[in-house]
Amino acid sequence: MKVIKCADKKSGCKKCDLKEKEMDEVVSVLKGGEMVIIPTDTLYGIAADPFNEASIKKVFVAKNRPFDMPLTIAVSNEKMMESVAVLNDNARKLIRKFMPGPLTIMLTKKPSIPDMLTSGSNQVGIRIPDHPFTLRLIDRFGPVTATSANLHSHPDPVEASTAAKELKNHALICVDCGKTKLQKPSTIVDVSDGAVEIIRKGVIPQEQIEDALR
Numbered sequence: 001m002k003v004i005k006c007a008d009k010k011s012g013c014k015k016c017d018l019k020e021k022e023m024d025e026v027v028s029v030l031k032g033g034e035m036v037i038i039p040t041d042t043l044y045g046i047a048a049d050p051f052n053e054a055s056i057k058k059v060f061v062a063k064n065r066p067f068d069m070p071l072t073i074a075v076s077n078e079k080m081m082e083s084v085a086v087l088n089d090n091a092r093k094l095i096r097k098f099m100p101g102p103l104t105i106m107l108t109k110k111p112s113i114p115d116m117l118t119s120g121s122n123q124v125g126i127r128i129p130d131h132p133f134t135l136r137l138i139d140r141f142g143p144v145t146a147t148s149a150n151l152h153s154h155p156d157p158v159e160a161s162t163a164a165k166e167l168k169n170h171a172l173i174c175v176d177c178g179k180t181k182l183q184k185p186s187t188i189v190d191v192s193d194g195a196v197e198i199i200r201k202g203v204i205p206q207e208q209i210e211d212a213l214r
Helices: 020-031 053-063 078-084 089-098 132-141 160-166 206-213
Strands: 002-005 036-038 045-047 103-109 123-127 173-176 187-190 197-200
Touching: 002 020, 020 036, 020 132, 020 173, 036 132, 036 160, 045 053, 045 132, 078 089, 078 123, 089 103, 089 206, 160 173
Parallel strands: 002 173, 036 173, 103 187
Antiparallel strands: 036 045, 103 123, 187 197
């Protein structure tokens, strides 16, 4: 596994200074159907092509994750989110209040998202991570998988070294931007049918979700 270290990681990665040549290498790996460990604002994640079933399978295998536990995806803006899922009023309110940020919303997926990624469900979890490298990568490549870069049921990876150790035989590149800013998982909210249900507690408390929807 190749480790690409961010030159600016001590300053908290306010902008992405990764060389274009290194970004090209990361994009090339994803286009080749392989996996990359990437930083987000919450945890380190596994980036792979969410439209490539072979890539999706590699993510499940690498994590030793049951195939009946869906993966989520990351996008870089609302327009990209709308290209892969059906947005409603509640979804738009949450997107505009909390994204980019530590929120994952469950939405009705569009046919372009393979059933393998969602474990046969018609819903998909989507977020916009608040991290300059990851947003830059997604702007270049398109949506990526957004599951945490660890073995199933293992502790959340907040440092690149932890993620690299867990997935050393699977991911080809690990992008090290230092310890993640929030060091906690995102809050997951189901708004797929317009109603609101907290699926997983995370960084954003339920009260703030409810306030944003009033």
